[in-house]
Amino acid sequence: MALLRLEQVTRMVELPDAEPLHILRGIDLEVEVGDHVSIVGRSGSGKSTLLNLLGLLDEPSSGRLVFDEIPLERMRSGQRDRRRGRDVGFIFQQFNLLAGRTAIENVMTPLLYAPPQQFWRRRRLAADMLDRVGLGSRLDALPTQLSGGEQQRVAIARALVRGPRLILADEPTGALDVETGERVMALLDQVAEDSGAALITITHDRNVASLARRHYRLDQGVLTPSTAEPREPVLAGAAAPVAARPAAAPLGAAPTAATPAAPIPNPTTAETL
């Protein structure tokens, strides 16, 4: 089933005393439930602009965007905000964790609208999610006490705690070294798949892109399907090459056949919080 469909979507901005700037041109994209899509593009190709549309943060200048069978133009802004809060999880290059808040407090943030009496339930959901990304023993660590890879795993837990149907990862490994980035990406791919979420990874890193099942290239606002580019050779001392779906076990709590995954918080449960 198509979770997200873009049909001939454009995005244009009017500039004072200049020609309009056509940032996105006739974008067609369909993302299924459980899909993993990579979008690769150079700086200035329109990636952030596209991400804002995919995340229901912005509207197309023309064309149609349909989320979960509902055309964007038929959603009122409050409905769109609720959809975004409930169904879309964002992961950014710079983690964007709240300084001075512990790992578990950060992961609980998307659940904060819940009534105060549900505090322990929210805490349990957040703790389960942190356990799932291998940080079950670091619940009370502050961001400054965590490595870059660990901070990104907290950000992944935060993005997934409400059981979103779509995860948008914008250069998710951009602030990490090659080895840590590959392991974090493998984990993200795995938890997204386990929770049945669609994952769209926007990146300039072809190794990160190679994990996706479908590949696109964005060039001057034009999106075209592409094949996976060959992976970069791995430098001496860096991580061993990973397969298309590498095991994330070294991170700690990733599932294996012998040790099944901790349950992903049930979206419907999280939704009712």
Ligand SMILES: Nc1ncnc2c1ncn2[C@@H]1O[C@H](COP(=O)(O)OP(=O)(O)OP(=O)(O)O)[C@@H](O)[C@H]1O
């Ligand atoms: N509101 C705006 N007004 C004017 N120009 C804009 C606006 N938004 C984006 N642009 C321009 O549109 C182009 C695409 O911007 P966008 O931020 O989407 O690129 P990007 O691929 O995300 O780049 P990067 O990888 O460097 O972040 C850029 O040339 C940018 O300067």
